[in-house]
Amino acid sequence: MSAITVKNLTKTYEKGKILAVDNISFEVGKGELFGLIGPDGAGKTSIFRMLTTLLLPDKGKASVDGFDVVRDFKKIRNTVGYMPGKFSLYQDLTIEENLNFFATVFNTTVEENYSLIKDIYIQIEKFKTRRAGKLSGGMKQKLALCCALIHKPTTLFLDEPTTGVDPVSRKEFWDMLKRLKEQGITILVSTPYMDEANRCDRIALIQSGKILSIDTPAAIINSFSEKLYAIKANKMYPLLKLLELFPQRKSSYAFGEFAHAVFDPQMEDNELIKYLEERGLKQIEIEIIEPTIEDTFIKLLSRYNHAQE
Ligand SMILES: Nc1ncnc2c1ncn2[C@@H]1O[C@H](COP(=O)(O)OP(=O)(O)OP(=O)(O)O)[C@@H](O)[C@H]1O
Numbered sequence: 001m002s003a004i005t006v007k008n009l010t011k012t013y014e015k016g017k018i019l020a021v022d023n024i025s026f027e028v029g030k031g032e033l034f035g036l037i038g039p040d041g042a043g044k045t046s047i048f049r050m051l052t053t054l055l056l057p058d059k060g061k062a063s064v065d066g067f068d069v070v071r072d073f074k075k076i077r078n079t080v081g082y083m084p085g086k087f088s089l090y091q092d093l094t095i096e097e098n099l100n101f102f103a104t105v106f107n108t109t110v111e112e113n114y115s116l117i118k119d120i121y122i123q124i125e126k127f128k129t130r131r132a133g134k135l136s137g138g139m140k141q142k143l144a145l146c147c148a149l150i151h152k153p154t155t156l157f158l159d160e161p162t163t164g165v166d167p168v169s170r171k172e173f174w175d176m177l178k179r180l181k182e183q184g185i186t187i188l189v190s191t192p193y194m195d196e197a198n199r200c201d202r203i204a205l206i207q208s209g210k211i212l213s214i215d216t217p218a219a220i221i222n223s224f225s226e227k228l229y230a231i232k233a234n235k236m237y238p239l240l241k242l243l244e245l246f247p248q249r250k251s252s253y254a255f256g257e258f259a260h261a262v263f264d265p266q267m268e269d270n271e272l273i274k275y276l277e278e279r280g281l282k283q284i285e286i287e288i289i290e291p292t293i294e295d296t297f298i299k300l301l302s303r304y305n306h307a308q309e
Contacts, residue, residue: 001066003155003186004028004051009060011046011209016058020046022209023060028188028202033181036190037197037297038206044190045085046209048159051188052082065154078106081153085160088144091133095124095143098132099150106151116183117146120176138169145176156180158189162196174199194294205297212300217293224291224299226250227265230258231272233281242279246272253298260295 004027011021021043028034036044049055051062053073062069067076082088089098099121103110114121124142127135132143141161148156158177162170174196181187189200197203197217204214213220233239239259243252248271252261263272269286276284 001030002027003030003032004034004062004064004188006047006051006062007060009047009050009062010058011043011050011055012058020209021050021057024206024209024211025060026204026211026214028186030186031181031184033177033187033189033199033201035197035200035203036188036206037192037194037203037293038190039192042206043209044206045159048082048084048157048188048190052080052157053077078151079153080155080157081148081151082157083144083148083159083161085163088147089132089140092131094129094131095135096128098143099146102147103150108151110150113150113152116152116180117149119179120149121146123172137165138172141165141169141173142176145173149180153185155186155188158187160190160192162191162193170196194292194297197293203293205293205300207301207304210304212304213296220293220296221291224296226262228289228291228295229261229263230255230287230289231261232258232283232285233276234283235281238279239276239281242276242281246275248272251299251302255294260289260298262299 006027007025008023009021009025010023012019036047038044046055050057051064051069053069053076056070064076064080069076090101093101099110120142124139127139132140135143145161162173165173177187177189200217202214202216203220205212205220213223231239231243236254240252240254243249243259243261248264248267250262250264252259273284273286
C-alpha cells in the first residue's frame, strides 16, 4: 500500500474562478522522500492543505496511510506531521514552550519521542529559553521540524521548509530529512529551489496546478534529449536578444551568468560564433553542457505554455 494516494484531485477558489489544483494524481511509497517542485502559485500549498485535511477538495480523492482525507480526517490529523510554510510556531513562546505545546496537543511528551528529534534539537537547545519570534530563519525551521515530529508521525508534510533560509542551513536541513527517511518516515516536501530536487527519491514538477512530469530526478534530466549549450559574451542582454533572432535557435533563456540554448542539430558552433561576432559581441564562450532539472523544467514549461496558446 502506498503511503499517499492522490487521484484526480481538484481545488478551486472564489467559486471556481481560480483553478489552483487541476485534476492531479500521484502516489508516494512508504518511506519515500517525494518532492513537489514548482514556482509560487503552482498549487503546492493547496495540495498540502488537502492532504493534511485542512482544506476540502472540490473533486477527486486522496488518502494518507489508507485513510481518506475527508472521511477519516481525525485519524490523519493524529498520524501525520505538518510543517506549513508560514506561521507554524507561536512567536511569543520559547523553543521549549513551543515543543511542549505541540507534544501536549498530541497527547504525548517531549521525553517520549526525544530520540526522533534529538539530532535536530541539540542544534537549538542552547537557545531553548529564547522566544521563537527572536530566532534566525534556520533555527525557526529546525524548531518547526521538531514540533512536526514530536508525536512520531508516519508521514511528514513539509511545505517550502527551506524558503528564506541560508544555503548552509538548507543543506543541513536536507541532511536531516535524509536521516528521518532512513528511520522509515514518508516525507512529502515542496520547494521552489530546483537544486533541492536532486535530494528527493522522486519529484513531481508542477505548474498552474498541473503535474508536468513525475519521475526520479535522474530520469527527468535524462528526458532532456537535445544538445544544450551554455553561452557567454561580454554583454548579456544583447546576447539573449541575438540568440532569439538566430535562425537555428530552438530555445534560449538566461541561466545565471550564461545563456542556455538549444539549436537545430545540424548547427555548427562556428556559425553561431560568427553570427554573434558580426553583431558586435566579444569574448564569446560556447560549451555543450549537461542539463539540470531547471533546464528540463523550463523546457516542459514552454511546451505546456505552447499547448495552452
Ligand atoms: N484562499 C485562496 N483564495 C483565493 N485564491 C487562492 C487561495 N489560496 C491560494 N489561491 C490561489 O491558488 C493558486 C495556487 O496557490 P498555492 O498557494 O496552492 O500555490 P503554491 O505553489 O503553494 O504557491 P505559494 O508558494 O505562493 O503559496 C494561486 O493562484 C493562488 O493565488
